[in-house]
Amino acid sequence: MNKEEAIKEGLKLAGESRNAIVGSIGEDAYPNQKCMFNMESEGLKTIWFGTNTSSKRVAQFRKNPKASVYFVDFDGFRGLMLVGDMEVLEDLESKKRLWREGYEMYYPQGVTDPDYCVLRFTAKSGNFYHGLENVSFEIE
Amino acid sequence: MNKEEAIKEGLKLAGESRNAIVGSIGEDAYPNQKCMFNMESEGLKTIWFGTNTSSKRVAQFRKNPKASVYFVDFDGFRGLMLVGDMEVLEDLESKKRLWREGYEMYYPQGVTDPDYCVLRFTAKSGNFYHGLENVSFEIE
Numbered sequence: 001m002n003k004e005e006a007i008k009e010g011l012k013l014a015g016e017s018r019n020a021i022v023g024s025i026g027e028d029a030y031p032n033q034k035c036m037f038n039m040e041s042e043g044l045k046t047i048w049f050g051t052n053t054s055s056k057r058v059a060q061f062r063k064n065p066k067a068s069v070y071f072v073d074f075d076g077f078r079g080l081m082l083v084g085d086m087e088v089l090e091d092l093e094s095k096k097r098l099w100r101e102g103y104e105m106y107y108p109q110g111v112t113d114p115d116y117c118v119l120r121f122t123a124k125s126g127n128f129y130h131g132l133e134n135v136s137f138e139i140e
Numbered sequence: 141m142n143k144e145e146a147i148k149e150g151l152k153l154a155g156e157s158r159n160a161i162v163g164s165i166g167e168d169a170y171p172n173q174k175c176m177f178n179m180e181s182e183g184l185k186t187i188w189f190g191t192n193t194s195s196k197r198v199a200q201f202r203k204n205p206k207a208s209v210y211f212v213d214f215d216g217f218r219g220l221m222l223v224g225d226m227e228v229l230e231d232l233e234s235k236k237r238l239w240r241e242g243y244e245m246y247y248p249q250g251v252t253d254p255d256y257c258v259l260r261f262t263a264k265s266g267n268f269y270h271g272l273e274n275v276s277f278e279i280e
Binding site: 019021023025029030031034072074079 | 158161164169173174208212214223269272
C-alpha cells in the first residue's frame with residue numbers, strides 16, 4: 001500500500017463512517033476521547049461536527065486546539081487517524097451549515113441557540129492501517 | 141444513571157469489546173489514537189495490551205505515560221472513556237501473561253522476542269455514556 005492508496009482507502013473509510021472518535025487534550029494534559037457524529041467533510045482536510053457550546057470538549061479545544069479524529073472499522077481491521085487542529089465556530093453560517101432536521105430536540109432555541117456550536121477540524125497528517133500494513137502521510 | 145450503574149455498564153461494555161482505542165500524546169504534543177486488541181483486564185482499573193517494542197506508541201508512552209482507553213458500541217450509542225497512565229513492561233512474567241497461540245506470526249522469536257512487549261494501563265477516572273446520558277467517576 002503506497003501513500004496514494006492509503007489516502008484513497010482512508011477517504012473511503014471516512015465516507016462510510018457514521019461516527020468518529022475525537023481526541024483532545026484535557027485540562028490535566030491527559031488525552032481524552034469522545035465519539036461524535038461524522039457530519040460533513042471536505043476530503044481528509046476538513047471535518048465538521050456539531051455540539052453543545054457548554055460541553056467539556058468545547059472548553060478543551062478553546063484552551064488547546066490540538067486534536068485527532070479516528071475512524072475505525074473493527075471487523076475489517078481498518079483505521080484512519082487524522083491529526084490537526086480544532087476550531088470552535090459560533091457564526092450563523094457555520095451553524096446553519098451543520099444544522100439538521102430534528103436538532104430542536106437537542107437545541108430548543110433552534111439554529112441560533114447559544115448552546116449549539118460547530119467544531120471544524122483541519123488535518124495536518126494522517127495514518128491509515130489495514131491489517132498489518134500502515135502508511136503515514138502529510139495532508140496539504 | 142448513577143455512578144454505580146455507569147461503572148457496571150462500563151464494565152459490561154469493556155467485557156464485550158474485542159477492541160479498544162488507545163489515546164496517547166505524540167512528540168508534537170498532539171493527541172494520537174490507535175486501535176488495539178482488548179487483551180486482558182482487571183475491572184476498570186487495569187487493562188493489558190501486547191504490542192511491538194519498536195512501535196510508535198511504545199516510544200510515545202516511554203516519553204509521556206498519559207493515556208486514555210476508549211471502548212465504543214456505535215450501534216448501541218454507548219461509550220466508555222478511561223483516563224490514566226500506561227507502563228511499558230518487558231519482564232518475562234508480563235510477556236508470558238499476554239502471550240497467545242499464534243503470536244509467532246508477529247514475533248518470530250517467541251515470548252522472549254525483544255520486539256514483543258506489554259502495555260499496562262492503570263485508570264484514574266472514567267466517563268460512561270449511553271444515549272444522551274453520561275456520568276463521570278473516579279477509579280480507586
